[in-house]
Amino acid sequence: MKTNKLTIRINKPVSEVFDFIVEETIDGKEIKLGTRYTNKDNDGKVNLYELTQFENDKVFELRSVPPYYTVKYTYTPISDTESELEYFE
Secondary structure: OOOOEEEEEOOOOHHHHHHOOEEEEEOOOOOOOOOEEEEEOOOOOOEEEEEEEEOOEEEEEEOOOOOOEEEEEEEEEEOOOOOEEEEEE
16 A cells, blocks of 8 residues: 655644635534545535544544545644644555
8 A cells, every 4th residue: 555644844823724725514513523524625626525533633534435545634733823734645
């Protein structure tokens, strides 16, 4: 199985790291394990995912639907204005 891992520092607080998502909807009223959601990126591409691990402002793991791949974001505050993001797929 092929994997990729990337760790970067971002000059944004954790709460602003994923502001690049243009539009997002979920199936239900709250985010929890098993939640399915769609998002649309800046290019207009729509994607469907299922949430497999979640800790607010710490870990966000998704599996694409149908399950082609899994991606995990782990984010850590470095300061009030800087975060570290680890991306693993």
